Amino acid sequence: xxxxxxxxxxxxxxxxxxxxxxxxxxxxxxxxxxxxxxxxxxxxxxxxxxxxxxxxxxxxxxxxxxxxxxxxxxxxxxxxxxxxxxxxxxxxxxxxxxxxxxxxxxxxxxxxxxxxxxxxxxxxxxxxxxxxxxxxxxxxxxxxxxxxxxxx
Amino acid sequence: xxxxxxxxxxxxxxxxxxxxxxxxxxxxxxxxxxxxxxxxxxxxxxxxxxxxxxxxxxxxxxxxxxxxxxxxxxxxxxxxxxxxxxxxxxxxxxxxxxxxxxxxxxxxxxxxxxxxxxxxxxxxxxxxxxxxxxxxxxxxxxxxxxx
Numbered sequence: 001x002x003x004x005x006x007x008x009x010x011x012x013x014x015x016x017x018x019x020x021x022x023x024x025x026x027x028x029x030x031x032x033x034x035x036x037x038x039x040x041x042x043x044x045x046x047x048x049x050x051x052x053x054x055x056x057x058x059x060x061x062x063x064x065x066x067x068x069x070x071x072x073x074x075x076x077x078x079x080x081x082x083x084x085x086x087x088x089x090x091x092x093x094x095x096x097x098x099x100x101x102x103x104x105x106x107x108x109x110x111x112x113x114x115x116x117x118x119x120x121x122x123x124x125x126x127x128x129x130x131x132x133x134x135x136x137x138x139x140x141x142x143x144x145x146x147x148x149x150x151x152x
Numbered sequence: 153x154x155x156x157x158x159x160x161x162x163x164x165x166x167x168x169x170x171x172x173x174x175x176x177x178x179x180x181x182x183x184x185x186x187x188x189x190x191x192x193x194x195x196x197x198x199x200x201x202x203x204x205x206x207x208x209x210x211x212x213x214x215x216x217x218x219x220x221x222x223x224x225x226x227x228x229x230x231x232x233x234x235x236x237x238x239x240x241x242x243x244x245x246x247x248x249x250x251x252x253x254x255x256x257x258x259x260x261x262x263x264x265x266x267x268x269x270x271x272x273x274x275x276x277x278x279x280x281x282x283x284x285x286x287x288x289x290x291x292x293x294x295x296x297x298x299x
Contacts, residue, residue: 021297022174024201025224026277028182028191032287070188071287120188120284 032071034118034151040064042130044145046138053143054131063128065149067103069121075104076115078148082132086141094134096145102127113147172214172298178202180277182290191285191292192278194239203296205271208263216242217260218253220295221277227288237278238294244271255294 042055042063055062067075080096097109103126104116130145132138180193180201193200208214221236238255244263249271251261263271277292 021295022176022203023293023295024176024180024203024275024277026180026182026193026201026292026294028184028198028290028292030184030191030227030285030287030290070184070284119286122187 030071032073033069034073034075035066035068036075036149036151037066038063039066039125042128044130044132044143050137051135052131052133053138053145054129054133056129056131062101063130064102065126065128066123067118067121067126067151068123069118069151072117072119073151074115074117075126075149075151077113077128078150079111079113080130080145080147082143083146084142084144086139086143088139089141089143093136094132096130096132098128098130098147100126100128118151172205172209172216173207174296174298175204175206176201177204180275180292182277182279182292184285188284189282190278190280191290192237192276194276194278198276201275201277203273203275205273205296205298206269208265208269208271208298210265213262213264215260215262215299216271216273217297217299218255218275218294219259219297220293221255222293223279223290224293225289225291227286227290230286230288232281232283232285234279234281236292237280239276239278241274242271244269 043061044053045057045060080098181199183195183197221238241252
């Protein structure tokens with residue numbers, strides 16, 4: 001009479017215990033970051049006919065901008081402007097244009113701003129060409145054209 | 153003479169069957185890698201989740217299993233294909249007992265029956281995306297089970 005009771009108790013002890021699952025949670029926050037730097041300033045040279053001052057002319061050098069992006073960002077280049085010129089030059093008849101290659105290809109020169117979206121991006125180069133055109137030509141001296149690049 | 157052992161067995165059998173109690177002592181924090189491809193508690197700035205597992209079976213060994221690491225919360229629009237990983241390191245009896253492994257490798261380990269046993273489990277989560285992660289909050293979960 002006692003043996004069945006003992007067997008029942010032992011069987012209960014050997015039965016598998018109930019599982020106790022737990023979901024372990026990890027949290028993280030990703031913040032967009034973008035780093036830009038001018039690796040090489042551009043240099044504009046005069047065309048053979050004397051009406052174009054451009055970084056894509058012979059011996060000219062496009063500006064190189066390095067970009068590093070994490071997350072989703074937007075790069076915007078403002079409309080290019082002639083920032084400085086020699087005292088003897090009369091502005092007003094010139095056209096300032098730019099194009100980009102490398103990271104973003106916009107090969108057609110434009111006087112408007114350029115913007116484009118980027119995602120995750122290891123260190124990459126954006127090349128910016130600038131040109132100032134004036135049918136009246138340019139007087140001797142130093143000219144500076146610029147575009148403002150922002151990454152946000 | 154036989155009533156004593158019988159009563160003890162009956163009392164033990166009447167105790168609730170419980171595999172273990174799992175408590176989270178340190179919540180895990182994911183951090184983004186420098187190249188932006190990996191969100192992991194093992195990255196710089198990340199924190200592993202530390203669990204205390206107690207009330208293990210006194211009469212037999214307990215198997216602890218790590219499973220089902222997944223993304224639980226992502227920012228709207230995030231749909232990049234990702235891969236998951238989890239690694240763990242477990243100690244008990246002041247380091248006399250030790251186990252470690254990964255979700256892909258050996259996702260479970262067995263703890264022998266020992267009185268007053270507490271297992272400390274250090275758990276890491278990793279999510280990898282070839283296209284990176286957009287801005288926002290992310291949450292991963294991993295299931296820990298005793299049996």
